[in-house]
Amino acid sequence: MEDIVYLDKSIYQGYKETVTYETDSYFGLMQLENHGGFAFDLIEKKLPNKVSKSFVINLYPDYFPDAEAYGVFASNRLIGLIEISYEGWNNRLRITELWVDLLFRHKGIGSKLMEHAQLIAKKKNARAVILETQTTNIDAIKFYLSQGFQVLGVDLGCYGNHDVESKEIRLELWRMIE
Numbered sequence: 001m002e003d004i005v006y007l008d009k010s011i012y013q014g015y016k017e018t019v020t021y022e023t024d025s026y027f028g029l030m031q032l033e034n035h036g037g038f039a040f041d042l043i044e045k046k047l048p049n050k051v052s053k054s055f056v057i058n059l060y061p062d063y064f065p066d067a068e069a070y071g072v073f074a075s076n077r078l079i080g081l082i083e084i085s086y087e088g089w090n091n092r093l094r095i096t097e098l099w100v101d102l103l104f105r106h107k108g109i110g111s112k113l114m115e116h117a118q119l120i121a122k123k124k125n126a127r128a129v130i131l132e133t134q135t136t137n138i139d140a141i142k143f144y145l146s147q148g149f150q151v152l153g154v155d156l157g158c159y160g161n162h163d164v165e166s167k168e169i170r171l172e173l174w175r176m177i178e
Contacts, residue, residue, distance in 0.1 A: 004116050007069040007081065013060035017081070019099050020054040023047065026167045027135040029154065042135065042151070047167070053136060057097045059083055064096055070116055072109050079104045082113040086124055092174075093121040095131035114147050121177050130174040134159075136167060149173040 027042040059069050064085040072080040083097035095117055100109045121129045133140045151173055156163055158170035
C-alpha cells in the first residue's frame with residue numbers, strides 16, 4: 001500500500017465509484033414528545049432480510065467548488081479515497097466521500113484516510129470534522145464512532161418524503177478538533 005496522494009481535480013473531476021454495502025439492521029428512530037418538548041432515540045433494529053445497498057460517488061461535483069480528494073493506491077490501482085470540503089462559514093471540514101474497495105476493507109485504509117482528514121482540518125484551524133451517512137449503513141456508523149465521531153443530528157427528509165418509513169434517515173456525525 002502506498003501513501004495517501006492528492007487526486008488532481010483536472011484528472012479526477014467526475015470520477016465515479018460505486019459504493020456497496022450489505023446490512024441486516026438499521027438505526028430506527030423513536031420520537032418522544034413530553035412536557036412541551038421532544039426527544040429522539042436511535043435504536044438498532046433487525047431487518048427481516050439482509051439488504052444490499054449501493055450508490056455512486058462522483059468526485060469534485062460543482063456544488064463543492066473547494067473540494068479536495070485524496071487516494072490510496074495498490075499496484076497503481078485506486079483502492080481507497082476521501083473527499084473533503086472546508087466550510088468557511090462555520091469553520092468545519094466536511095468529509096463528502098469516503099470509499100475503500102471491498103477487497104481492502106479492514107486493513108486500516110479507512111482509518112488512515114480519516115486521520116489525513118483530521119490533519120487537514122487542524123492545518124485549516126477548523127473547529128470540527130463532520131460527515132453524513134445513512135441509518136442503514138451500520139458498519140460505516142460503527143467505524144465512524146470508533147474514529148471518535150459522535151451523532152450530531154438527523155435529517156428526516158433528506159433523501160425523500162418517506163425516509164423514516166423506508167428506514168433510511170440521514171445521520172450527521174462530527175468530531176471536534178482540539
